Every structure is written in C-alpha cells, then in structure tokens.
Amino acid sequence: MLAQALNLAQKEFIQVWRDKVLMVFVVVGPIIQFVLLAQTAGGDIQHLSLAVLDEDKTSVSRELIKVLDNTPDLDLRYYLGSASQMGPLMDSGKASLGLVIPRRFAANLNSGMPVAVQMLADGSSYLEGGTAIRVAQGALADLIGRGALSGGIDPGGIDLRTRVEFNPLLNIKWHTIPAQLGFIVFQISFLVASLSFARERELGTLEQLRIAPISQAELLAGKATLAMVVGMADFLVVFAICLRVFQLPMRGSFSDLLALTFLFVAANVAMGMVVSVLCSSQQQALLMVFLICVLQVNVSGYLLSVNNMPAGLQMLAEFSPLRHYLTAVREIMLKGSPITLLLDDAVALVLLTVASGAVAWGLLKRRGD
Amino acid sequence: MTRILSFSRVSSVCLKEFRHIRRDPRILFLVVLSPAIMLMAFGYLFSFEITRVRLAVLDLDRSSTSRAYVASLLSDGEIQLAASPGSFDEIDQLLLRGVVDVALVLPQSLEADLLAGGRVPVQLIVDGADPLSGRQNGAAVVERSLSFSANLQVQRGVTKQAPVEIRSQVLYNPELKSVWSMVPALLAIVLIVPALAIVISITREKETGSFEGLAATPVQGAEYLLGKLVAHTAFSLLSGLLALVVAVGWFRVPFAGDPLLLILLTVDYLVATMGFAMLVATLVKSQQAAMLIVLLMYFVPSFFLTGLIVPVNPESATAQFIAMALPATHFVTVSRGLFLKGVGLADLQEPAVSLAIMAGVALFLSIAFFRKEAA
Numbered sequence: 001m002l003a004q005a006l007n008l009a010q011k012e013f014i015q016v017w018r019d020k021v022l023m024v025f026v027v028v029g030p031i032i033q034f035v036l037l038a039q040t041a042g043g044d045i046q047h048l049s050l051a052v053l054d055e056d057k058t059s060v061s062r063e064l065i066k067v068l069d070n071t072p073d074l075d076l077r078y079y080l081g082s083a084s085q086m087g088p089l090m091d092s093g094k095a096s097l098g099l100v101i102p103r104r105f106a107a108n109l110n111s112g113m114p115v116a117v118q119m120l121a122d123g124s125s126y127l128e129g130g131t132a133i134r135v136a137q138g139a140l141a142d143l144i145g146r147g148a149l150s151g152g153i154d155p156g157g158i159d160l161r162t163r164v165e166f167n168p169l170l171n172i173k174w175h176t177i178p179a180q181l182g183f184i185v186f187q188i189s190f191l192v193a194s195l196s197f198a199r200e201r202e203l204g205t206l207e208q209l210r211i212a213p214i215s216q217a218e219l220l221a222g223k224a225t226l227a228m229v230v231g232m233a234d235f236l237v238v239f240a241i242c243l244r245v246f247q248l249p250m251r252g253s254f255s256d257l258l259a260l261t262f263l264f265v266a267a268n269v270a271m272g273m274v275v276s277v278l279c280s281s282q283q284q285a286l287l288m289v290f291l292i293c294v295l296q297v298n299v300s301g302y303l304l305s306v307n308n309m310p311a312g313l314q315m316l317a318e319f320s321p322l323r324h325y326l327t328a329v330r331e332i333m334l335k336g337s338p339i340t341l342l343l344d345d346a347v348a349l350v351l352l353t354v355a356s357g358a359v360a361w362g363l364l365k366r367r368g369d
Numbered sequence: 370m371t372r373i374l375s376f377s378r379v380s381s382v383c384l385k386e387f388r389h390i391r392r393d394p395r396i397l398f399l400v401v402l403s404p405a406i407m408l409m410a411f412g413y414l415f416s417f418e419i420t421r422v423r424l425a426v427l428d429l430d431r432s433s434t435s436r437a438y439v440a441s442l443l444s445d446g447e448i449q450l451a452a453s454p455g456s457f458d459e460i461d462q463l464l465l466r467g468v469v470d471v472a473l474v475l476p477q478s479l480e481a482d483l484l485a486g487g488r489v490p491v492q493l494i495v496d497g498a499d500p501l502s503g504r505q506n507g508a509a510v511v512e513r514s515l516s517f518s519a520n521l522q523v524q525r526g527v528t529k530q531a532p533v534e535i536r537s538q539v540l541y542n543p544e545l546k547s548v549w550s551m552v553p554a555l556l557a558i559v560l561i562v563p564a565l566a567i568v569i570s571i572t573r574e575k576e577t578g579s580f581e582g583l584a585a586t587p588v589q590g591a592e593y594l595l596g597k598l599v600a601h602t603a604f605s606l607l608s609g610l611l612a613l614v615v616a617v618g619w620f621r622v623p624f625a626g627d628p629l630l631l632i633l634l635t636v637d638y639l640v641a642t643m644g645f646a647m648l649v650a651t652l653v654k655s656q657q658a659a660m661l662i663v664l665l666m667y668f669v670p671s672f673f674l675t676g677l678i679v680p681v682n683p684e685s686a687t688a689q690f691i692a693m694a695l696p697a698t699h700f701v702t703v704s705r706g707l708f709l710k711g712v713g714l715a716d717l718q719e720p721a722v723s724l725a726i727m728a729g730v731a732l733f734l735s736i737a738f739f740r741k742e743a744a
Contacts, residue, residue, distance in 0.1 A: 045501070
C-alpha cells in the first residue's frame with residue numbers, strides 16, 4: 001500500500017521536475033514573491049506629514065509645534081505663510097495633519113483669556129488621518145495638562161509610562177512578515193494540491209489512474225505527498241529568509257512551529273484536494289483557488305485583528321486554516337508561546353484536515369470515473 | 370492588406386467580442402457582477418474600527434481614587450475590564466495568552482500622591498504583536514487618562530478649566546469611518562478583475578486554435594487588440610457603475626465630486642489595467658500562465674503595495690517605484706479624491722496623466738509584440 005502511494009508520488013515529482021514553467025512557479029516564484037512583498041510592503045504609520053500655520057510666532061507657539069514634531073509619528077514638513085495654503089495641501093493629501101495657531105495665542109493665554117488651537121486631519125486615509133489626530137491630541141493635551149504652556153506649575157495627574165511588549169518599536173514588518181510566510185506556504189500547497197486531479201482529468205489521464213492497480217487511498221496519498229513536500233520545503237526556505245534576511249525574532253521553539261506548520265500544510269492540501277476533485281479543468285481550479293485565497297486572506301487577520309471583525313465573520317474565520325496558522329506563527333515567533341497555549345488552533349487544523357479529507361474522499365468516489 | 374487601421378474591422382472584432390462575453394455566462398459574471406460582489410465582501414472585511422479594548426488592571430492602591438480612575442477608563446464601553454490580575458507574572462501570562470490587549474499597573478500611593486498634586490507614574494503595558502491594533506489600543510487608554518487628570522485638577526480646584534481648547538476637525542470623513550476611506554480605494558482592486566477576462570479571452574483563442582481562423586482574415590493585430598479592448602472596457606465600465614452603486618447605495622459613502630469625471634478617469638484606469646493584461650496575454654501562450662502572472666504580479670501587489678491599507682514604505686526606493694508603476698496606486702488617489710474630497714481635474718492631473726501614459730505604453734507594447742501568426 002505504502003509502496004504504491006510512493007510510486008505515484010515519485011511520478012508526480014518527475015512530472016514537476018520536467019515541467020520547467022511549473023517548477024519555476026512552485027519553487028522560485030513564491031520565494032521571489034515573498035522577498036518582494038516582505039521588503040516593500042507596509043510603511044509604518046509613522047513620520048506622517050504635518051503642516052503648520054503659525055500666526056502667533058512666539059516661543060509658546062514654537063514649543064507647541066516642537067512637541068508635535070518630536071513625536072515619532074509626526075514630522076513637520078510644511079511651515080505655511082498664509083491660511084490659503086492649507087486647503088490645497090490637505091486636498092492633495094500631501095499633509096495628513098494641519099495645525100493652526102491663531103494670532104495673539106501666547107498673549108491671550110498669559111492674560112487668562114480662553115484660547116484655542118485648531119487641528120485638521122485628513123480622514124480620507126483612515127489609518128493615517130486617525131493616527132495623526134490621536135497622537136497630536138494626546139501630545140497637546142499632555143502638554144496643556146502639565147501647565148507647561150501657561151508657564152504655571154504642574155497641577156499633577158496620571159503620568160502614563162507606556163511599555164510595548166513583544167514588538168517594542170511597533171514595527172509593522174514583525175506583524176506582516178510572519179503573515180506573509182503563512183500566506184506563501186498556504187498559497188503554494190493549496191495551489192499544487194488543487195491542480196493535481198483537475199490536471200489529470202483535463203488531460204484525460206485520470207482514467208488511466210483509475211484502471212491502474214491503485215486503491216483510492218493510495219491515489220489520494222500519492223497526490224497529497226507532492227503538495228505536502230512542496231509546502232514544507234517552501235516553509236523551510238522562507239522561514240530561513242525571515243530570520244536571516246529580515247532579522248525577525250524567533251522566541252519560541254522551532255519544533256513547535258514545525259509541528260503546527262505540518263498540520264497547516266496538511267489542512268491546505270486536504271482542502272486543495274476537494275477543489276481539485278470538484279473542478280474539471282485547471283482553469284476552473286485556478287479561479288476557485290484565487291477566490292478562496294482572497295477570502296482566506298481577508299478573514300485570517302493578515303492585517304486586521306480577527307478580534308475586531310463582526311461576530312459572523314469571526315465564525316467564518318474558524319474554517320480558515322490560514323487564520324489558525326497566522327495566530328500560531330505570530331504567537332510562537334513574537335511571543336515565544338509554547339504549543340500548549342495554541343492547542344485550540346492545532347485541534348482546529350486537525351479537524352479541518354480530517355473533514356476536508358473525508359469530503360475529498362467521498363467526492364472522488366462519486367466523480368472518479 | 371492595408372496597413373491603415375480600419376474602423377469597420379475594429380468594430381467587427383468588437384461586435385464579435387461583445388457577443389462572446391454576452392453569451393458566456395461565466396465570463397459575463399466575472400466581468401460584470403464579480404467586482405460589485407467583491408466590493409461588498411471587502412467593504413465589510415476592511416473595517417478597522419477598534420470596537421473593544423480588553424484591559425487588565427493590577428491595582429496596588431485599592432483606593433476610591435484608583436477605582437474612580439479605572440471607572441473613568443471604562444465609562445464609554447470601548448475599553449472593557451477583562452481581568453484583574455494579582456501580580457506582574459499574571460499580567461505577563463494574560464498578555465502572552467492574548468486574553469487582554471493592554472494592562473495597567475496602579476502604584477500603591479496613587480491616591481495620596483494624586484491628592485497631593487503630584488505626577489503619579491502609572492505603567493501601561495501594550496501588546497504590540499499587532500502594531501496597528503496595539504497603537505490604537507494604547508491611544509484609547511492615553512486619551513481617557515488625560516481627561517481623567519484634567520477633571521481631577523478641576524475637582525481639586527487647581528485649575529478651573531482646560532486653559533487651551535483643542536478644536537480638532539477631521540476633514541472629508543468627519544466621523545473617521547474606515548468604510549468611507551476603504552470602499553473608494555477598494556474600487557481600484559475590484560476593477561482589476563475584468564482584466565482577467567481579457568487575458569482569458571486572448572489566450573483562449575490562442576490555445577483553442579481559433580486564432581488560425583483569425584490569421585486568414587484581413588484583420589490586423591492592432592485592430593484585433595483595439596476591438597477587444599473597446600468591448601472589454603465597455604463591459605468593465607458597466608461593472609464599475611454597479612460597484613459605484615454598491616459604494617454609494619449600500620455602504621453610504623458620500624460622493625462629493627463630479628460623476629462624469631469619475632467615469633472618464635475610470636476609463637483611463639481600465640485602459641491602463643487592460644493594456645497591461647493584454648501585454649501579458651500577447652507575450653504568454655497558455656491561459657494558466659497568463660492568469661497566474663496577472664494575479665501574482667498585478668492583483669496581489671496592488672493590494673499591498675499601493676498605499677491602500679498602510680502607506681507606501683517611504684524608506685524603500687523599490688516600494689516607491691513599484692507603487693508608482695502600479696495603476697491602482699493612482700486610481701486610489703483619484704477615487705478617494707472624487708468620493709470624499711470632491712476635488713476637480715486640476716488636483717488629479719498627476720494620477721490622470723500617469724494612468725494615460727501607462728495605458729499608452731501598454732497598448733503600444735502589446736501591438737508591437739503581437740503576432741497573428743504566433744498561434
């Protein structure tokens with residue numbers, strides 16, 4: 001039984017080896033894609049552009065501007081001469097935040113009259129505009145609360161000292177690169193598995209396989225082996241690049257990560273088998289893979305935290321192997337969590353593998369002719 | 370055979386293509402309906418609003434002031450008390466297991482020091498493993514702590530009211546709704562899907578051999594490509610209008626600009642996108658390879674490298690170059706500008722011209738590389 005499955009797997013390997021285009025897509029493509037996306041994707045939401053119109057031009061107004069410029073999130077890029085320049089800067093998106101300090105600001109403040117500064121944020125880019133205004137409000141409110149502007153004494157209050165755990169500089173790459181690793185492994189193992197039967201069926205060679213002395217279990221196992229090996233090999237290469245090239249921390253145990261990756265690849269391959277048995281041509285399989293990829297990436301927490309999704313989508317996300325794996329890979333790499341804290345995800349991956357495997361089995365039995 | 374472009378030959382290819390699309394339900398779905406459906410799904414998925422922040426408080430003071438402080442943090446419901454650990458180790462465990470997003474340590478002398486008018490250091494620990502959420506979660510606590518301090522000062526009679534008022538205004542999207550910001554930008558992504566259809570259409574004719582028949586007709590390469598382009602652009606524009614209906618009718622995104630300008634610039638974008646797709650289709654023989662190239666080298670990068678979600682990495686020249694080379698980057702600017710800002714053509718010159726240049730170059734190259742006989 002094992003020998004038969006291995007024979008079939010060997011045939012698959014020879015086929016990929018001889019098809020140079022496929023070879024490139026399976027081995028070189030994912031790695032290039034990973035490096036390109038990892039290197040370029042996602043500027044941090046820092047150094048947002050600040051435009052200032054200072055009509056006061058006193059040491060107090062300059063202090064205010066300096067406080068904003070000194071935050072890592074805002075950089076003073078435009079120092080305006082007149083109010084008419086603000087509109088075009090905001091319209092063109094060149095400034096994320098505009099600050100207007102009115103005339104006689106310092107004088108009024110000293111004589112105890114109410115004063116106001118105005119801030120404008122660009123809400124058309126949600127993350128940039130939202131971050132800019134929150135940071136600026138926080139920095140100014142803190143400055144004002146300490147009485148530093150009015151030259152008075154600090155009336156006291158809460159002094160928050162923030163410490164960021166696991167990713168002290170809030171480097172967005174530490175978040176996106178592990179996700180990219182998961183995505184590449186997912187994409188390639190899923191794609192290879194989903195083309196397996198579709199290709200044989202399109203070329204008419206599935207019939208030959210059916211009459212060969214191979215049982216259905218051997219057929220599925222043989223087909224799955226190639227996708228499993230390709231997925232695991234891609235993982236090892238891409239993981240090495242993560243650590244060597246992108247200097248990501250690896251705080252957990254490698255064997256835990258390897259075990260979870262194995263479960264993850266198995267779940268992808270099983271789901272790919274279902275697609276493959278369902279589709280009658282490679283083109284159909286490709287389109288379906290594309291659709292499922294887009295769907296999974298979106299519910300997986302690739303960029304947006306799963307915790308903030310609507311409840312219905314969170315339920316849907318439970319069926320995505322990628323979602324479970326992304327949790328696991330980030331927890332292990334960034335937090336050093338042991339596998340015992342990730343049992344939920346491990347069990348979910350096993351269940352998804354078994355369920356998809358059973359569906360593929362049933363479908364192949366019915367549609368195998 | 371004349372070398373001049375013949376209008377009648379372009380229009381007959383175009384007409385043939387029209388029928389082709391109309392009669393193939395799968396392609397018709399891909400071209401016309403799928404962008405609107407994808408936009409509907411994406412619009413929900415790309416909502417960034419932090420709905421709840423889970424907080425753990427280690428209160429070493431256990432005074433009425435410390436309780437009042439925690440209560441003020443929780444008052445509007447965005448921050449929820451998820452745990453009350455008894456030690457630092459417990460906080461570490463809670464963060465490690467992802468049970469809480471932020472943790473506060475209130476020192477023993479909090480009440481005494483605050484009432485004496487001192488600055489009391491309070492430790493705020495943020496889970497930064499997800500930097501986007503971490504930043505927003507931390508800011509939520511900071512914001513409320515500042516107003517607690519300000520209120521406390523008023524209560525103690527140290528200050529009457531905040532001496533400086535900060536009037537902040539969010540332009541174009543006053544309530545900072547992520548949907549308003551994301552849906553116009555996602556329009557750029559979903560409008561790439563119709564380009565898949567033109568790739569399939571050209572490579573399928575190569576694969577199935579109907580190209581041979583074409584070789585025998587007097588239709589020139591340029592006429593063939595232009596005919597296809599016109600037919601597919603027309604259908605895509607229809608799909609763009611449906612997506613627009615979803616954006617405005619379903620997601621209630623306001624449309625502040627000139628609708629005609631949007632249509633004009635959408636055509637500009639579609640031709641640039643289709644031009645790129647046609648170039649791939651002329652260079653590659655099989656449907657499968659052409660589709661993979663369009664998906665992996667065009668669709669996926671358009672998601673991540675165009676400033677759609679997070680800004681284009683300003684430190685990487687490669688990232689800047691790729692962003693400028695991808696049509697979607699320019700259309701995101703156009704779409705957000707027209708929907709939310711209501712700007713005119715004058716403010717959109719740069720993206721409009723960039724798209725037109727891309728469209729021209731892609732078309733020129735496809736025509737130059739196209740070989741009727743290559744079938």
